[in-house]
Amino acid sequence: xxxxxxxxxENKPGVLSRIINLFSRRGFNIESAxxxxxxxxxISRLTVVVAGDDxxxxxxxxxxxxxxxxxKVSDLSSDGMVGRGLALVKVSVDRETMGQIIEISDIFRTKxxxxxxxxxxxxxxxxxxxxxxxxxxxxxxxIKEMAQTGLIALARGAKATxxxxxx
Amino acid sequence: xxxxxxxxILESLMEEGVEVVFGIPGGVLIPLYDEFYDSxxxxxxMRHEQAAAHAADGYARASGRVGVCIATSGPGATNxxxxxxxxxxxxxxxxxxxxxxxxxLIGNDAFQEANITGITFxxxxxxxxxxxxxxxxxxLREAFYIASTGRPGPVLVDxxxxxxxxxxxYKKDIKINLPxxxxxxxxxxxxxxxxxxxxxxAERPVIIAGGGTIISGADEELRELAELVMIPVTTTLMGKxxxxxxxxxxxxxxxxxxxxxxxxxxxxxDLVIAVGVRFSDRVTGKIESFAADAKIIHIDxxxxxxxxxxRVDLPIVGDAKNILSSIINTIKIQIKKEKTKDWLVKVKRWxxxxxxxxxxxxxxxxxxxxxxxLYEATKGEAIxxxxxxxxxxxxxxxxxxxxxxxxxxxxxxxxxxYGLPAAIGAKVAKPDEMVFDISGDGSFQMNxxxxxxxxxxxxxxxxxxxxNGYLGMVRQWQELFYNRRYSGTKxxxxxxxxxxxxxxxxxxxxxxxxxxxxSAIEEAIETDKPAIIDFRIEEEENVxxxxxxxxxxxxxxxxx
Ligand SMILES: Cc1ncc(C[n+]2csc(CCOP(=O)(O)OP(=O)(O)O)c2C)c(N)n1
Ligand SMILES: [Mg+2]
Numbered sequence: 001x002x003x004x005x006x007x008x009x010e011n012k013p014g015v016l017s018r019i020i021n022l023f024s025r026r027g028f029n030i031e032s033a034x035x036x037x038x039x040x041x042x043i044s045r046l047t048v049v050v051a052g053d054d055x056x057x058x059x060x061x062x063x064x065x066x067x068x069x070x071x072k073v074s075d076l077s078s079d080g081m082v083g084r085g086l087a088l089v090k091v092s093v094d095r096e097t098m099g100q101i102i103e104i105s106d107i108f109r110t111k112x113x114x115x116x117x118x119x120x121x122x123x124x125x126x127x128x129x130x131x132x133x134x135x136x137x138x139x140x141x142x143i144k145e146m147a148q149t150g151l152i153a154l155a156r157g158a159k160a161t162x163x164x165x166x167x
Numbered sequence: 168x169x170x171x172x173x174x175x176i177l178e179s180l181m182e183e184g185v186e187v188v189f190g191i192p193g194g195v196l197i198p199l200y201d202e203f204y205d206s207x208x209x210x211x212x213m214r215h216e217q218a219a220a221h222a223a224d225g226y227a228r229a230s231g232r233v234g235v236c237i238a239t240s241g242p243g244a245t246n247x248x249x250x251x252x253x254x255x256x257x258x259x260x261x262x263x264x265x266x267x268x269x270x271x272l273i274g275n276d277a278f279q280e281a282n283i284t285g286i287t288f289x290x291x292x293x294x295x296x297x298x299x300x301x302x303x304x305x306x307l308r309e310a311f312y313i314a315s316t317g318r319p320g321p322v323l324v325d326x327x328x329x330x331x332x333x334x335x336x337y338k339k340d341i342k343i344n345l346p347x348x349x350x351x352x353x354x355x356x357x358x359x360x361x362x363x364x365x366x367x368x369a370e371r372p373v374i375i376a377g378g379g380t381i382i383s384g385a386d387e388e389l390r391e392l393a394e395l396v397m398i399p400v401t402t403t404l405m406g407k408x409x410x411x412x413x414x415x416x417x418x419x420x421x422x423x424x425x426x427x428x429x430x431x432x433x434x435x436x437d438l439v440i441a442v443g444v445r446f447s448d449r450v451t452g453k454i455e456s457f458a459a460d461a462k463i464i465h466i467d468x469x470x471x472x473x474x475x476x477x478r479v480d481l482p483i484v485g486d487a488k489n490i491l492s493s494i495i496n497t498i499k500i501q502i503k504k505e506k507t508k509d510w511l512v513k514v515k516r517w518x519x520x521x522x523x524x525x526x527x528x529x530x531x532x533x534x535x536x537x538x539x540x541l542y543e544a545t546k547g548e549a550i551x552x553x554x555x556x557x558x559x560x561x562x563x564x565x566x567x568x569x570x571x572x573x574x575x576x577x578x579x580x581x582x583x584x585y586g587l588p589a590a591i592g593a594k595v596a597k598p599d600e601m602v603f604d605i606s607g608d609g610s611f612q613m614n615x616x617x618x619x620x621x622x623x624x625x626x627x628x629x630x631x632x633x634x635n636g637y638l639g640m641v642r643q644w645q646e647l648f649y650n651r652r653y654s655g656t657k658x659x660x661x662x663x664x665x666x667x668x669x670x671x672x673x674x675x676x677x678x679x680x681x682x683x684x685x686s687a688i689e690e691a692i693e694t695d696k697p698a699i700i701d702f703r704i705e706e707e708e709n710v711x712x713x714x715x716x717x718x719x720x721x722x723x724x725x726x727x
Contacts, residue, residue: 067293068313071347
């Protein structure tokens with residue numbers, strides 16, 4: 001099972017290394033982690049994708065909450081959420097393949113952000129599944145290099161992960 | 168009012184009521200040590216920073232207050248790590264102040280630079296690197312607060328040299344702002360009600376009290392609950408003293424080297440009330456079969472402990488003292504004591520059938536006999552500190568402990584070398600009490616340099632070395648599970664411990680026969696000096712009963 005957790009943390013030096021250290025110390029299997037500032041510059045938001053059963057999820061949540069710099073943790077996957085990741089994919093092109101690649105890219109509603117005679121850089125955003133599917137399709141043209149962000153996510157509707165810490 | 172960093176540090180320590188610190192100076196700490204030169208705060212110069220951390224820890228365990236240790240940058244700071252890990256595993260409030268190279272040099276591999284905040288992430292409750300003197304006062308206040316509240320633990324504050332000497336305003340009153348730290352103290356009323364119901368209807372209940380009971384100061388409530396409902400009580404190693412061990416309802420310690428009757432009681436119970444325990448593998452044995460027929464109520468201040476190791480039927484997060492007294496109030500009106508009568512008869516039968524026992528043989532000195540004599544000679548009133556290994560287990564089994572904070576042992580980390588410095592810390596906290604370190608010949612040698620600290624500062628701790636010539640606990644496992652192949656466990660050479668004591672200016676004596684045990688203990692008690700007794704015990708004596716690692720708690724070998 002995959003779970004998506006959002007954690008509000010104090011925007012201070014060293015916080016991220018504390019969190020990463022916690023994951024490795026407790027042996028948690030983290031698929032991705034993404035951090036960025038929130039609407040309040042004193043606070044950053046971390047989105048982690050964790051693999052494991054409910055017991056693992058419970059421990060990750062509780063251990064994160066135990067860190068002094070972590071203000072709040074919520075499990076976004078329990079209710080509805082929207083999640084997006086982003087990948088930049090540099091694909092080899094030639095005259096023949098150019099058309100095909102652009103066609104696929106259109107279907108995936110990607111953006112071509114760099115063009116050279118031998119390669120394109122394509123920006124794809126979306127759910128993990130969509131990004132994976134796109135990357136798979138690009139493989140046969142030859143991926144020269146690629147970079148991916150971790151998933152970021154928000155709960156659907158008016159519900160929000162805000163600062164008052166519970167528990 | 169303007170003050171420099173070091174003055175702010177001393178002022179903050181005074182405000183927190185710190186009377187004593189344990190440490191060793193170094194280059195980047197000279198500014199701070201200059202403040203100690205004419206401060207009211209007592210500085211005890213240790214001989215190793217590991218020992219400074221253990222002494223602060225022993226002080227904290229004996230007194231319930233935050234213990235403070237100090238080390239210089241680089242090697243001084245890294246020497247603290249084992250001590251911090253020891254305190255962390257046992258939830259002990261310790262504040263470590265470390266010197267750091269000036270902020271302008273951090274990251275450059277300056278002389279004696281170590282990234283001690285990075286190194287200690289996993290062994291502290293929290294840590295700080297102070298890079299601006301304006302943050303210093305707040306940081307120290309927070310550090311004390313975090314160390315001593317909720318589930319306590321060690322906190323480290325790293326102090327670059329230039330921060331120590333910079334000047335800023337000292338505020339009379341500062342507020343703590345920790346949005347991410349809000350420990351829960353009161354238990355949930357609904358859960359408390361449910362717990363009360365379970366307790367009232369249980370037929371074979373048992374209480375397991377752990378270190379959390381002692382930290383919370385819940386020993387009286389625990390006793391009241393046990394007597395009210397007539398529930399037998401067992402403790403973990405860390406819980407020793409949470410319940411009087413000479414009480415008729417006491418089952419002593421459970422777990423790997425616990426009493427048979429404690430383990431049988433837990434395994435046959437229909438309700439386990441676990442108070443401030445974390446269900447370590449040394450306590451549960453094979454986890455799947457632990458108290459299989461019982462419902463488990465788990466009371467703990469740390470939500471992350473709930474369900475971490477064993478399945479829990481009813482968790483209550485909060486302070487044990489609060490929760491137990493609420494449970495008592497809920498139960499009081501409706502309790503019938505007869506409910507557990509048959510169960511108590513059964514438990515009593517186990518107790519009679521399987522008492523702790525060992526074989527006496529002529530004039531050979533048995534370690535268990537020594538501890539029993541020590542118990543008699545001190546009327547059970549000494550503060551006992553232990554090392555790690557067989558000595559620790561014999562101490563736990565045979566020195567009954569009737570009050571909290573009087574049995575001090577590295578439970579979670581099992582740190583050899585803990586005992587002597589922790590005993591020094593405990594004796595500093597409780598100068599009027601007799602403090603005995605029950606030691607092993609291996610463990611003693613890991614921090615024996617601290618005898619100098621004890622002699623220099625007139626801290627008369629007593630050390631009973633159960634000298635078996637072996638790293639005994641490891642040897643025992645080799646004997647039982649590795650066909651007596653004693654690889655790397657024979658200590659072979661040991662300095663003459665009597666001469667060793669004398670060389671340090673302490674009192675030393677040796678015991679080779681059973682009939683000398685009592686008089687040696689009495690001599691050690693009578694001298695004003697720190698004292699060492701070298702007890703030459705039976706070399707291959709084992710600690711029994713024993714539940715082999717990973718076996719169910721009722722598959723017990725030895726000792727009846
Ligand atoms: C610092 C440290 N190193 C190694 C161990 C592993 N260990 C556990 S018990 C033990 C033997 C302790 O020997 P001694 O102090 O003589 O005690 P005894 O068991 O003989 O009473 C050892 C080596 C440990 N617990 N701590
Ligand atoms: Mg030994």
